[in-house]
Amino acid sequence: MTETPLGLSQTPAHARALPPLRVAVAGLGAVGLKIVEALDEGLDGCVLTAVSARDKAAAADRLSALTRPVPVVDIAELEPLADLVVECAPAALLPAIVEPFLRAGKTAVVLSSGALLANEGLITIARAHGGQIVVPTGALLGLDAVTAAAEGEIRAVRMVTRKPVRGLVGAPYLVENGIAIEDITGPLRIFHGTPREAAVGFPANLNVAVALSLAGIGPDRTTLEIWADPALERNTHRIEVEADSATFTMAIENIPTDNPKTGRITALSVLAYLRKLRAPLRVGS
Numbered sequence: 423m424t425e426t427p428l429g430l431s432q433t434p435a436h437a438r439a440l441p442p443l444r445v446a447v448a449g450l451g452a453v454g455l456k457i458v459e460a461l462d463e464g465l466d467g468c469v470l471t472a473v474s475a476r477d478k479a480a481a482a483d484r485l486s487a488l489t490r491p492v493p494v495v496d497i498a499e500l501e502p503l504a505d506l507v508v509e510c511a512p513a514a515l516l517p518a519i520v521e522p523f524l525r526a527g528k529t530a531v532v533l534s535s536g537a538l539l540a541n542e543g544l545i546t547i548a549r550a551h552g553g554q555i556v557v558p559t560g561a562l563l564g565l566d567a568v569t570a571a572a573e574g575e576i577r578a579v580r581m582v583t584r585k586p587v588r589g590l591v592g593a594p595y596l597v598e599n600g601i602a603i604e605d606i607t608g609p610l611r612i613f614h615g616t617p618r619e620a621a622v623g624f625p626a627n628l629n630v631a632v633a634l635s636l637a638g639i640g641p642d643r644t645t646l647e648i649w650a651d652p653a654l655e656r657n658t659h660r661i662e663v664e665a666d667s668a669t670f671t672m673a674i675e676n677i678p679t680d681n682p683k684t685g686r687i688t689a690l691s692v693l694a695y696l697r698k699l700r701a702p703l704r705v706g707s
């Protein structure tokens with residue numbers, strides 16, 4: 423692993439003392455595969471114990487190179503094998519992946535955060551059973567500052583997302599509204615609304631806007647613009663927050679993975695979260 427300041431790459435004594443956290447990964451795409459490979463290389467305090475994939479035979483073949491091979495099982499079989507699941511599958515599978523872990527009082531790290539809005543009952547289940555849903559910062563930045571500001575009063579949160587055309591084509595909102603972006607020659611604003619509306623219209627694109635809204639003033643008061651820009655190579659998000667504690671502006675330019683909709687930093691955000699769970703020094707909330 424990479425050397426970090428203050429010797430954080432060394433296994434701390436208490437992490438050696440605690441049994442490692444057993445991690446399952448559901449979905450072996452751009453995010454899931456990166457997490458699986460990093461866990462297999464070794465991440466302090468965590469051990470990969472199971473994965474789930476659409477094509478189990480192909481996944482088993484793909485994972486045969488792992489140092490410590492793990493079973494490839496159906497989603498319904500994951501829960502007994504792990505203490506925590508990382509959901510990084512298509513949004514429609516969110517409840518099937520997350521609910522068993524919450525009912526067992528365990529943790530579910532949710533990447534398809536947009537789908538939480540249509541499955542709010544999962545939060546009730548988590549509360550009733552002592553489970554926890556974790557929405558990592560993912561492809562975004564600064565959710566620690568937004569949650570801190572939300573302890574006071576936030577007056578407004580605005581987000582503007584700009585993406586290359588290939589990262590947006592096929593989104594239900596574009597199809598339903600007959601918006602063709604394949605041949606645009608300059609930036610085009612294709613959506614202006616709320617994260618709740620975007621979660622329906624762009625289910626594979628705007629998880630970040632929903633995560634931002636859940637950190638701040640919710641999916642109906644946050645405002646969002648989406649632009650398609652043929653000149654762009656990166657998925658970019660710019661956020662403005664006005665609160666009684668601070669005013670701040672944040673921006674990120676995400677280098678896409680093999681999946682043009684998904685930035686490279688997304689999987690790294692989950693790895694950083696997992697590392698913090700057993701770290702002796704935890705930076706950021």
Ligand SMILES: NC(=O)C1=CN([C@@H]2O[C@H](COP(=O)(O)OP(=O)(O)OC[C@H]3O[C@@H](n4cnc5c(N)ncnc54)[C@H](O)[C@@H]3O)[C@@H](O)[C@H]2O)C=CC1
Nearest residue numbers: 449450451452453475476510511533534560561626629684
């Ligand atoms: N919160 C955030 O910041 C971000 C969230 N996302 C979301 O995270 C999720 C994963 O993203 P990617 O890895 O880029 O997607 P992906 O499309 O590359 O990977 C999803 C994987 O799930 C697999 N899958 C399909 N059916 C399955 C089943 N029944 N059981 C197990 N696996 C199954 C697919 O075969 C595919 O390999 C998506 O919902 C995406 O929208 C993506 C980027 C940022």
Ligand SMILES: O=C([O-])CC(=O)C(=O)O
Nearest residue numbers: 561627629630657684685
């Ligand atoms: O919002 C998402 O799901 C992904 C995204 O914008 C990015 O990777 O930049």
